Amino acid sequence: MFDQLVAALGQAEDSAAVQALLATALQHASPTRDARPTRKAYPDITYLNLHALGFSLQLEARPSGLVVAAIDIYNHNADAYDKRERNEYEPFPAYPLRVSSFRPAAAGGSGGGGGGGSSASSASASSSPPKPTGSLEVDHKTSGADFVQAWGEPSRKGGGEGPVGRGPAAWMEWTGHAIVAAFPVTAAASGHDSAAHSDATRQTPLQIMVELGGPGARGPRRWEADSAGSSVWKVLTLASPTSAP
Secondary structure (H helix, E strand, O other): OHHHHHHHOOOEOOOHHHHHHHHHHHHHOOOOOOOOOEEEEOOOOEEEEEHHHOEEEEEEEEOOEEEEEEEEEEOOOHHHOOOOOOOOOOOOOOOOEEEOOEEEOOOOOOOOEOOOOOOOOOOOOOOOOOOOOOOEEEOOOOEHHHHHHHHOOOOEEEOOOOOOOOOOOOEEEEEEEEEEEOOOHHHHOOOOOHHHOOOOEEEEEEEEEEEEOOHHHOOOOOOOOOOHHHOEEEEEEEEOHHHOO
16 A cells, blocks of 8 residues: 555545545445545645544645645554544554655754654664664554664654644654556556556655654653654654655
8 A cells, every 4th residue: 555655645636546545545444434534724735634544635735736745644552642632543444554665865863853862773872773674564553663673764853852732742754765566546446456557666756754652752862762762653644855744
């Protein structure tokens, strides 16, 4: 399903790519779920919230109409939320989300108000961090350390300075590209894996932001291995670098 998510970026709300994404998600979801979306419009962005499918589309106005600028996937794991927070989204229906083709650019390991030190990694100052694996299967238990092990140090990081309700928790961002199947979007709607339709691939610029959740994602020690490193993700955002939030 990762290919369908990436294929929907930059596409019109009523495009074949977006309809294929929704059709695939619905095939994985429970038939008892009410998959009708809710829409929230703001001056610069419109959110198409699919609470029953665990994700939302960020729609941005272009001369041709509204297009998908980013996709937010929400973790239903209670560990990602403070006791005062309430998650309005059902579990994402296609776990694990296999991200095996994302290739981050060289990381800066800082920026965005990030406090020093490695991001959510457990490597000590005297040892070299393990080489990134480049592959990750995201589910509701995936931690900050898992993301860093897969993709290396983030291009940017930040957040987590204030208490709950005052800005985002600790977040990490990777910019690079994904190698995804160049399959016809009409075929994707049939629910089969993209590899079954074509061996052709295409390289797509991609930005992935991960907001972490839980108490370890806030405070002065948030970038320690036992804080952000052990915190599960709360929101995973896929975006085109030119329109990333």
